[in-house]
Amino acid sequence: MEKSSKIYQEYVAILRRELVPAxxxxxxxxxxxxxxxxxxxxxxxxxxxxxxxxxxxxxxxxxxxxxxxxxxxxxxxxxxxxxxxxxxxxxxxxxxxxxxxxxxxxxxxxxxxxxxxxxxxxxxxxxxxxxxxxxxxxxxxxxxxxxxxxxxxxxxxxxxxxKEIVDTPETNKPDYDSLTIEDIYDFAMTCDLDDVRDILERQIKYNTAIAAEGLKNNYGANIGSTLRKAYGDDIRIRARAIAAAGSDARMNGCELPVIINSGSGNQGMTVSLPVIEYAKEVGADDEKLLRALVLSNLVTLHEKEGIGRLSAYCGAVSAGAGAGAGIAWLCGGDYKAVIHTIVNALAITSGIVCDGAKASCAAKIAAAVDAGILGFEMYRNGQQFYGGDGLVLKGVENTIRNISRLGRIGMKETDKEIINMMIGK
Missing domain, CATH: 3.30.1330 (60s Ribosomal Protein L30; Chain: A;)
Structure with missing residues (x-):
């Protein structure tokens, strides 16, 4: 992708706007x-x-x-x-x-x-x-x-x-409609990393630190450390555990910051920590890790844009699919592997609801990351979900649109019932 192109500049602006500390x-x-x-x-x-x-x-x-x-x-x-x-x-x-x-x-x-x-x-x-x-x-x-x-x-x-309340709260907001999986992949593979290096390195630093805190100490239901104790040291377990551990700490009062994605710290950790862990496993150099994070972050932002910041649809699902895309590429996958991983992952976990921020978010994150990993393992073992399988349509963008419709429109009444139950109505 040409650095001077409008899409290139929009993607840099989106990453800078979204990957901020909280x-x-x-x-x-x-x-x-x-x-x-x-x-x-x-x-x-x-x-x-x-x-x-x-x-x-x-x-x-x-x-x-x-x-x-x-x-x-x-x-x-x-x-x-x-x-x-x-x-x-x-x-x-x-x-x-x-x-x-x-x-x-x-x-x-x-x-x-x-x-x-x-x-x-x-x-x-x-x-x-x-x-x-x-x-x-x-x-x-x-x-x-x-x-x-x-x-x-x-x-x-x-x-x-x-100021006026509008769906796009900033007049100078980047063009999120320009996001497509094809262009995201192109950007991730070709961008000048110096344009985004500082925010990605901050994401690695902050999110790794809170995950380590979550594994080390007692927070919430300790999903991260439980995964390690119960299932061992395989990379597929470590990737789930490290993301869950970050959520264990953050949902239960840890005073360390994280770098968010789509307005969410849980999504920021889900989209980054499993990718960082896989990069260690495969011996990826810094450049490859950063490109994988560009891919995983932008894929998640693209998925979430159609759903909205808050809904009855668990945001970890989108982030888990984004992490799966980054992992697929780190493990030698090409564009075809990435798009099949995304579709497979979304098909697996599209039914997880959001019932608020709390300790069990860590377990949902572990499930979403598992779906991202399984989505890639399906592809490299010659398996996939096809158009017509539930919400899956032929073409990754069509499937993402279906999931967006489910989260934004289809689950509106579900959201109301969840809220009513939580406040005792």
């Missing part, structure tokens, strides 16, 4: 960020907080441990830590550098502050409104569609900032 599960962190912005707009420490959130936000915050909160879970903890210790300029790292003296205030603040949480009927699956008050003063901040996409800030009814 400390803590991105939904509670989005609430913390919104609350920190509300405190800043108010200009003083609020003694009353009102949080209105869409069902998918409530679903993804309910059961996950918020970092720097001494093991607390839920929306109240996320908003409160954003208020007392958040850096409103730091986006998804809003509480990453919280000072010890500020974190120590959290318990008293939660005990003395009136915090209410309501579910908002919104047309947007990602919608957060935080209203912070002190005496007669009130500030309100709203985030829509993406985790840091602030659409309005007001103080005492005066609009301080406002």
């Amino acid at each position: 400390m803590g599960c991105t939904e509670p962190i989005a609430i913390a960020y919104c609350a920190a912005k509300a405190r800043a707009a108010l200009g003083e420490l609020p003694d009353k907080l009102e949080i209105a959130a869409s069902g998918n936000i409530i679903k993804n915050v309910k059961s996950v441990v918020v970092p720097n909160t001494d093991g607390r879970k839920g929306i109240e903890a996320a908003a409160a830590i954003g208020v007392v210790a958040g850096d409103e300029t730091a986006a998804l790292e809003v509480i990453a550098h919280a000072k010890e003296e500020d974190k120590a205030k959290l318990g008293d603040y939660l005990a003395s502050t009136a915090i209410t949480v309501t579910s908002t009927e919104s047309d947007h699956v990602l919608d957060i409104i935080v209203t912070a008050s002190k005496g007669s003063n009130t500030a309100c901040v709203r985030i829509v569609n993406e985790h840091t996409n602030i659409v309005e800030i007001t103080r005492n009814g005066e609009i301080l900032f406002q």
Whole structure:
């Protein structure tokens, strides 16, 4: 692919926009960020907080441990830590550098502050409104569609900032519609790695560190270490275990950052850690590892674009197929191997639902990575799923479109029922 081409520049921009650091599960962190912005707009420490959130936000915050909160879970903890210790300029790292003296205030603040949480009927699956008050003063901040996409800030009814809510929240957003598996493969094979080296090396560094933490210490259900203990040291087990271990740590309060993909730390780890582990196994050099990561990251972003950031469809499925694509290429596969791996993997795990961020995400990640690996092993053993097999259609893009339709449209009612069950309706 020509470096001067529009598609080349779009792909670099997409990777730079998406592969960014976040400390803590991105939904509670989005609430913390919104609350920190509300405190800043108010200009003083609020003694009353009102949080209105869409069902998918409530679903993804309910059961996950918020970092720097001494093991607390839920929306109240996320908003409160954003208020007392958040850096409103730091986006998804809003509480990453919280000072010890500020974190120590959290318990008293939660005990003395009136915090209410309501579910908002919104047309947007990602919608957060935080209203912070002190005496007669009130500030309100709203985030829509993406985790840091602030659409309005007001103080005492005066609009301080406002922009139109649109499906594409940024006027200068890269062209995600330009993503195709064929062009992604071409870009991964030919791009100047210096254009993306820094973000990929950061992904390797950050995600490997949290996975090591998850394997070493006690987090959640310890899926990563359980896989190793139960099934041994085969590369197929190690690839699943290392991704699961990163999720073990992240879903259960580890204070290390990760590099996300499609707005999700779990997806960022799923798409990268198995590929890194396979690169070690096959003795791949740095260049080959980086190209495999370009491939796995962009494949996942392409799959997820049609589904959306949040849905009833487990994001690990897309990331597992993306990891499978990277693994297939590392193991000597060509373009044909990559596309068959993607289709096979999506056919295997397309029924996994998202019931929020929590410890069991690690087990779903292990299953999704297993599907990615099996998808490739099927291909190199002369096996595949064919068009007409369930949701599989002839052509990788057609299959991806079917999966996108399932996640975005077909599972809307499923999503509502999952949320109702989780909040006890």
